[in-house]
Amino acid sequence: MKRLFYLVDSIDSVESISDDLHQEGVTNWRFHIVSKDEAGLYTHRLHSASVLDRTDLARFVERGLIIGGLFALCFVLPLALWGGLDWPASAFVAMGVFMVLAGGWLGGFGGIGTENYRIRRFHKDIEAGKYLIMVDAPKANVDQMKALMAKNHPEAVLQGEGSSFNNPFAAGDGRVHVIH
Missing domain, CATH: 3.30.70 (Alpha-Beta Plaits)
Structure with missing residues (x-):
């Protein structure tokens, strides 16, 4: 298109x-x-x-999701694999999902105010x-x-x-x- x-x-x-x-x-x-x-x-x-x-909301949310995903890969994945914590896998998945969604949410704040x-x-x-x-x-x-x-x-x-x-x-x- x-x-x-x-x-x-x-x-x-x-x-x-x-x-x-x-x-x-x-x-x-x-x-x-x-x-x-x-x-x-x-x-x-x-x-x-x-x-x-009118705004860059969608683009900034997309960027925030990507950055949140990278943070999850850099911090949650190593913690889950080598951290020695005896937590269930669902706790690590929840932390990763939270980081991705938080990144998108924070990105939206920048996008809603940007042309x-x-x-x-x-x-x-x-x-x-x-x-x-x-x-x-x-x-x-x-x-x-x-x-x-x-x-x-x-x-x-x-x-x-x-x-x-x-x-x-x-x-x-x-x-x-x-x-x-």
Whole structure:
């Protein structure tokens, strides 16, 4: 799945794009709108981006789970194998699971307060009142989606494309393939 990033100046254009995407069979779950004007999106009945699209919550939780897992491997596994403690195996498993979950939980605190790495480069545009439309299209339909948007909505400027899936190891600088 590819994510296409479009910037639009007016909410009327966003509404028209939303209507066209719905007519093409694109559901609300496959396109997301980021705007400083959440109330405007609501009054126009437009699908606003979720907290997972706006923040880095998912990526930081994934990183926290990985770090928690590494801590469990480094501390619980040696303790279980060579620690000399006469504890049941379930106690060591519980400690390992706790470390993994605690890592994810702690990671979530960092992610909920951090702008999503994929939209960070659009921060100034969004703050200036523009609307970021993110359209998720299957790789086989990307060219068709680009053609549809170029034909029906030339005001929507294609800013780039990237993956719609979170990458916990991404650089975090919002790098996407930029279209020139």
